[in-house]
Amino acid sequence: MTTVVRKEDPRLLRGVGRFGDDQQRRGQLHARIVRSPLAHGELRSIDTSALDGGVQVVTAADLPGDLRIPVRLSVQGIDLNEYLQPVLAADVVRYVGEPVAVVLADDPYLAEDAAELVELDIAELPAAVDPGTGRTAAEFELGFGDTGEAFAGAAHVVELDFEVGRHSAVPMEPRALLVDVDPASGALDIFGMTKVPVFNRAVLASMLDVDENLIHVHASDAGGGFGVRGEFYPEDFLVPWLAFTLRRPVKWTEDRSEHLVAVNHSRQQRHRIAAAFDVDGSLLGMRDDVLHDNGAYCRTHGIIVPELTLAMLPGPYRVPAYRGRITVALTNKTPCGTYRAPGRFEGTVVREQVLDVAADRIGIDRVELRRRNLLTPGELPHTRAMSTLGTDVVLDPGDYPGLLESTMAEAKRLGYLSEVDTLRAKGRLAGLGVAMFLEKSGLGPQETADVSVSATGAVHVHSGGTSLGQGIETVLGQLASEALGVDPSVVTVIAGDTELQPFGAGSWASRSTVVGGGAVHVSALAVRERAVQIAARMLEAAEDDLVVRDGTIAVHGAPGQRVTLAEVARACQPASPFLLADEPAGLAARRRFEVEHMTYPYGAHVAVVELDEQTGEVRILRYLVGYEVGRAINRTLVAGQLMGGVAQGVGGALFEEFRYDEAGQPQAITFMDYLLPTAAEVPGVNVLISENAPSPGNPLGVKGAGEGGLTAVGAALASAVRDAAGITGSVERLPMTADRVHRLCDMRGETETT
Amino acid sequence: MKPAAFTYHRAHDVREAVELLTELGDEAKILAGGQSLAPMMNFRLARPSALVDITRVPGLDYLRHDADGLRIGALTTHRAVETAGVPDGFRVLPRAARWVGHYPIRCRGTFGGSIAHGDPTSEWCLLAVLLEAGIVLRGPRGRREVPATEFFHGFFATAAEPDEMIVEIRFPGAAPRAALTEFAQRQGDFAVVAAAVSLTIEDGVCSAARLVLGGVDPQPAVVDADQALVGRSANETTWRAAGELAAESIDPPSDGHGSGAYRKRLAATLVSRAFTEAATS
Incomplete structure (x- = not known):
């Protein structure tokens, strides 16, 4: 398909998009959250006497009962009720940034001034900062086969410890909510709840104890989501509840300092991984013991990241026996959730480092070791006897070795390999990184779409996905236009409005094109079928003789005999002679698309880096992502997804970390200390989009593209740094900051210790 | 990330700026480019009760070379230093400018503002000390010059009195290497x-x-x-x-x-x- 201009761009590029903070209502109050300044302590009292009369303040004592944020995704039947986050801390504070009170004022400056005057009397308690000292919220195991036997009979066993640092998504737009209220009925109009609006509406309705139809969550633009934005947080109850209770519009816009301590953190894990190989380097088994730092509470994602870590760890390889065990520890730090490629970013770097170390140990080329152990096309579909996200792991058809082959060939063609050789010949510390990964996408169970044609021929798509900047409106518009035979420009997509699409499941887990797209596809086909039926009556022709093209329906072989889609839509209006007595009016369809299992895209990342051994600087010279997407609806958007993912991966691999001191005080609460990569640090990215393995699980054959740009960046850069530094063990930890790389360079040539 | 309340005053010349500083007292701060002060105010790490905006004060934006050496006016932007033609002995200044922040910061931030802020990693503070510059101050007691080697007293602390403003930085001697x-x-x-x-x-x-x-x-x-x-x-x-x-x-x-x-x-x-x-x- 040819490149289609993004539907979102005209409004976004002209600055007329509508984000949460763009919303204003007459008489609105501004909320400011008072947050705990201590990591752990007994909250003895809250003194608000310094506040003047124009300001209102709410504490846990004012809330209706002991409200806690429920888990959205439950895992392995594990009960987490004991660990859920309260809307406001009542007796104990458990992390710096935990909401304790809300102040309301007429403008955001006054609200921030007033929030400073709220005096918290907190008796400090010891803080658990290291997950090893934290309380265990859950422990579980996933696996298959006999790992004991596999390791006992192994010719080579490689074991190593690896740590991934705590970091997370930093969308360009912080969270924002505007809640308007109908003073008579209490009906709420909510703007800014973008990701899983239908789910959030249900949670809010239940917590407010009202019918969900009293709440209308509107579609709005969002400056990025990446997993963290749009989940149900304490503020998502507080702001609507305040509007509902006070019968006044309430607005809240998070600032960046709040964002860095309030939204879900992610990634922090400590692994001890072991892999067993036979004499030829074939994998016999894998074991991984993981300590997962979940922060102070279990939030909406529950313990899905730990589960995904274990479930996806074997990746695209033939692993006869596997046992993953994870301990989810609670610490006095910001609670954790998913961040783009959750569990896979972590698991992929750990697994790929084991393979790199093993290749050296066994004496096989790194790429060859992978080739030998990748599942072959003949072995797919492949069922792993474990489940994740409530569905079995069934790897759908693909050609993993083929993709590795084509990606390496592309890297060679682009001169990656020779560049490393050239630099080394000049005495420079250059290295090549290679990482292979498996992704998952298209989580069900369903998505619903409404497609309708209006009297002017305009097509409307109401999807349950949400527009987070990823281009969903463009892609769904393309799918509708393709199925209906109309130009994409006549299609308007509204994604994530709870009234227009009350059965939507949201945009996350790389599901929008696969499941949301599937729903639009089947709905648009239903509209097309109905249009042909009506056109047949209008043209007095047989349905089989009609051709749908360019917004018209014509009799085959008689191009003069035709009606436009607009005419057909008008013929579907009440009182139309073409409408039968028992038929509903309108040219529209609502269809549901269901999937049984996820679909598993896969890919390979290749990186060329150069190290400055004196400063520890890592320069990323080249970066290539090879990715199998089944079918690319819009190649430009797929490439954009992959490039954006690489940028975020560079952050997690080299720069970003939420560090804490021993008292649990966060050390990275501004952009001076939380180092996002900038245009100067992000390399140009080459992409190789492969469409060789369409998914059989959906009519479009698509696999998700949302996360694979990020999944293996940690792994590929770790591989490249390891190669450049010439160390025999692993790089041991992400992020590979300059300080750490400097030390790795010092280890060069040292004999292996692990 | 909204600053605490402050009053805003625009000075139209150096004399007015000094008068305002004298009148407003210790808690007043000069706004010269705002590239460090404004973020610190937004984080409420700095809470001046008043800002004296000198960005419209004319005549403080220059690089001049004469018998006394190279003089840089306090309101000269980093970008102006970066692109200035200077005598050979002072070329380290434009060469070092590329290390100062990013392009938009260099276009707004000022040489004098950076010296007044006194960040211990600031390129201009380091070069002022290296090249034994003089920091020229104007206050209610007149004009004085403090050697850069005695000007910086620790994190964001300098020898300037609260009612003084930096008007010029003088680099007396060439440093060709x-x-x-x-x-x-x-x-x-x-x-x-x-x-x-x-x-x-x-x-x-x-x-x-x-x-x-x-x-x-x-x-x-x-x-x-x-x-x-x-x-x-x-x-x-x-x-x-x-x-x-x-x-x-x-x-x-x-x-x-x-x-x-x-x-x-x-x-x-x-x-x-x-x-x-x-x-x-």
């Missing part, structure tokens, strides 16, 4: 460590040298490395030895951007690199 280099993980960030050096080479031998480090102390740190430099051949071995000596003589702090031990190693590297650059400049 001088260089500044630094390292930060990301381009445009404050340096983890920065090294500014100047050299005199006579007949292939280093006859005098000066070395200032940033990021290792609460103010620009003058390090005496003469023992490794003076009287030695002007070559790589000497520069490396100077770097090692400098690293031994400092005790830098640890933070999220690097441990003290790492900063020492960075200092050794950067000093050596800066001398190499200075020797060939």
Whole structure:
């Protein structure tokens, strides 16, 4: 398909998009959250006497009962009720940034001034900062086969410890909510709840104890989501509840300092991984013991990241026996959730480092070791006897070795390999990184779409996905236009409005094109079928003789005999002679698309880096992502997804970390200390989009593209740094900051210790 | 991230600025470019009760060279320094400007503002100390010049009185062989460590040298490395030895951007690199 201009761009590029903070209502109050300044302590009292009369303040004592944020995704039947986050801390504070009170004022400056005057009397308690000292919220195991036997009979066993640092998504737009209220009925109009609006509406309705139809969550633009934005947080109850209770519009816009301590953190894990190989380097088994730092509470994602870590760890390889065990520890730090490629970013770097170390140990080329152990096309579909996200792991058809082959060939063609050789010949510390990964996408169970044609021929798509900047409106518009035979420009997509699409499941887990797209596809086909039926009556022709093209329906072989889609839509209006007595009016369809299992895209990342051994600087010279997407609806958007993912991966691999001191005080609460990569640090990215393995699980054959740009960046850069530094063990930890790389360079040539 | 309440005053000339500072008292701050002050106010790390905006004061935006050396007006932007034509002996200034923040910051931030802010990694603070500049202040008691070597008193603390404003920075002597280099993980960030050096080479031998480090102390740190430099051949071995000596003589702090031990190693590297650059400049 040819490149289609993004539907979102005209409004976004002209600055007329509508984000949460763009919303204003007459008489609105501004909320400011008072947050705990201590990591752990007994909250003895809250003194608000310094506040003047124009300001209102709410504490846990004012809330209706002991409200806690429920888990959205439950895992392995594990009960987490004991660990859920309260809307406001009542007796104990458990992390710096935990909401304790809300102040309301007429403008955001006054609200921030007033929030400073709220005096918290907190008796400090010891803080658990290291997950090893934290309380265990859950422990579980996933696996298959006999790992004991596999390791006992192994010719080579490689074991190593690896740590991934705590970091997370930093969308360009912080969270924002505007809640308007109908003073008579209490009906709420909510703007800014973008990701899983239908789910959030249900949670809010239940917590407010009202019918969900009293709440209308509107579609709005969002400056990025990446997993963290749009989940149900304490503020998502507080702001609507305040509007509902006070019968006044309430607005809240998070600032960046709040964002860095309030939204879900992610990634922090400590692994001890072991892999067993036979004499030829074939994998016999894998074991991984993981300590997962979940922060102070279990939030909406529950313990899905730990589960995904274990479930996806074997990746695209033939692993006869596997046992993953994870301990989810609670610490006095910001609670954790998913961040783009959750569990896979972590698991992929750990697994790929084991393979790199093993290749050296066994004496096989790194790429060859992978080739030998990748599942072959003949072995797919492949069922792993474990489940994740409530569905079995069934790897759908693909050609993993083929993709590795084509990606390496592309890297060679682009001169990656020779560049490393050239630099080394000049005495420079250059290295090549290679990482292979498996992704998952298209989580069900369903998505619903409404497609309708209006009297002017305009097509409307109401999807349950949400527009987070990823281009969903463009892609769904393309799918509708393709199925209906109309130009994409006549299609308007509204994604994530709870009234227009009350059965939507949201945009996350790389599901929008696969499941949301599937729903639009089947709905648009239903509209097309109905249009042909009506056109047949209008043209007095047989349905089989009609051709749908360019917004018209014509009799085959008689191009003069035709009606436009607009005419057909008008013929579907009440009182139309073409409408039968028992038929509903309108040219529209609502269809549901269901999937049984996820679909598993896969890919390979290749990186060329150069190290400055004196400063520890890592320069990323080249970066290539090879990715199998089944079918690319819009190649430009797929490439954009992959490039954006690489940028975020560079952050997690080299720069970003939420560090804490021993008292649990966060050390990275501004952009001076939380180092996002900038245009100067992000390399140009080459992409190789492969469409060789369409998914059989959906009519479009698509696999998700949302996360694979990020999944293996940690792994590929770790591989490249390891190669450049010439160390025999692993790089041991992400992020590979300059300080750490400097030390790795010092280890060069040292004999292996692990 | 909204500043605490403050009053705003625009000064139209230096005299008015000084009058305003006198009238408004200790808690007033000068707004010269706002590239450091405004973020600090937004974080409420700085809470001035009043701002005296001098950005419209005319006549403070210049680089002039005369018998007294190179004079830089307080409101000269970093970008103006970067693109200025200066006599050979002062070329280290435009060359170092590229290390100052990012392009938009360089277009708004001012030379005098940076000196007044007194960040110990600031390129201009390091070069002012390195080149023994004079900081020219105007206050209610008139005009005075404080040597840069006595101006910086620790993190964001300087010798300027609350009712004084910087009007000019005077670089009295040319330093034909001088260089500044630094390292930060990301381009445009404050340096983890920065090294500014100047050299005199006579007949292939280093006859005098000066070395200032940033990021290792609460103010620009003058390090005496003469023992490794003076009287030695002007070559790589000497520069490396100077770097090692400098690293031994400092005790830098640890933070999220690097441990003290790492900063020492960075200092050794950067000093050596800066001398190499200075020797060939």
